[in-house]
Amino acid sequence: DTEVTQTPKHLVMGMTNKKSLKCEQHMGHRAMYWYKQKAKKPPELMFVYSYEKLSINESVPSRFSPECPNSSLLNLHLHALQPEDSALYLCASSQEGGQGYSPLHFGNGTRLTVT
Amino acid sequence: AQSVTQLDSQVPVFEEAPVELRCNYSSSVSVYLFWYVQYPNQGLQLLLKYLSGSTLVESINGFEAEFNKSQTSFHLRKPSVHISDTAEYFCAVTSIQGAQKLVFGQGTRLTINP
Numbered sequence: 052d053t054e055v056t057q058t059p060k061h062l063v064m065g066m067t068n069k070k071s072l073k074c075e076q077h078m079g080h081r082a083m084y085w086y087k088q089k090a091k092k093p094p095e096l097m098f099v100y101s102y103e104k105l106s107i108n109e110s111v112p113s114r115f116s117p118e119c120p121n122s123s124l125l126n127l128h129l130h131a132l133q134p135e136d137s138a139l140y141l142c143a144s145s146q147e148g149g150q151g152y153s154p155l156h157f158g159n160g161t162r163l164t165v166t
Numbered sequence: 167a168q169s170v171t172q173l174d175s176q177v178p179v180f181e182e183a184p185v186e187l188r189c190n191y192s193s194s195v196s197v198y199l200f201w202y203v204q205y206p207n208q209g210l211q212l213l214l215k216y217l218s219g220s221t222l223v224e225s226i227n228g229f230e231a232e233f234n235k236s237q238t239s240f241h242l243r244k245p246s247v248h249i250s251d252t253a254e255y256f257c258a259v260t261s262i263q264g265a266q267k268l269v270f271g272q273g274t275r276l277t278i279n280p
Contacts, residue, residue, distance in 0.1 A: 055209070093256055093270035094210065107267065141209050152198055152217050155268065157209030 054078055055158035057142050063164045066132060072161045074125040074142030083125040084155065085117060086141040094141055100125060132165045139163070168193040168259045172271035179247055180279050187242040187274045189231075189257035199240040200258040200268070201231055210256065216240060227251075252278045 055076045064070050074083065082101045086094035099107035100119040114136075116128040125142055139160040145153035173188040191197065198217050202210040214225040221233040231242045240257060257271040 091273070093273055096267060099267075143209075152262070154200065154212045154215055155202075155210070157202075157211065159207070159209045 055142055055144055055156050057140075057158035057161050059161055060159070061162045061164075063166060064129065064132065065166055066134070068132075069128070069130045071129065072127040072140055072142075072163075074127075074158060075123055076144040076156070077123055078144065078146075078156065079122075080144035080146050080156070081122060082145045082147060082153065083119060084143040084145075085115075085125070085127050086143060086157075088139040088141055088160070090138075098127075129163075132163075134165050137163055137165045168197060168261060168269045170257050170259050170269055170271035172255075172257055172274050174274050175272065176275045176277065178277045178279060181249055182246050184245050185243065185247050185251075185276065187255050187257075187276065189240045189242065189271060191238050191240065191257075191259045193238075193259060193261065196262045197259045198262055199231075199233060200260075201229070201240070201242050202256045202258060202270075204254040204256065204273075206253070213242075213255070247276075247278050249278050249280065251276060 058073045084099050085097040088094045096109050097111045098117045103119045114131050118126040141160045142158045143155040145155050147153045169192045171190045179185045200215045201213040203213045204210045214223045216223050216233045224230045229244045233240050254273045254275050256273050258268045260268050
């Protein structure tokens, strides 16, 4: 069982909908991440939060809005998405942010379909 | 900046045969190296990592990888594979300094045939 929990597992939304993806970890990790993974491709980094502050935004369109309410929770708010945004969205955490030796712990992802 | 090349997009092997998944990286600075595995319909799991010290690192399920600095490689090997090893394998690199930005290779699909 993964120690990073993502909900929902599947999400279908229209282009005018507003929805949120949620991620939770209770390992005391101080860095949390959002990745996007298209089929048969590696994960692409979207956002990094370190100590609850946004530290990296990989030029992600504003229709994706991250939020880190506390050190255990990470949300990704979605609005006015496009069909090409359909993908597996992975949350990850690591013990420390900004240090290369902290391996990532991934959740099982939310499979998003935009219709 | 770092980059990773996984030379094989797909590797089919028979059960109990040995396997090698190849990974080469490029970087102007010192790096940490990782192998992650992704089973169907799951997220990624860390398989093994090279941070420093012995260039041969091992996982608990029989995989090993060897860091070769002169060849800038970090190939993954297993002497005898099992059906349950069927998965996507990603090699990844990050610099030892700076932000936690993993650079992933394109992945290698390992398929084990009975």
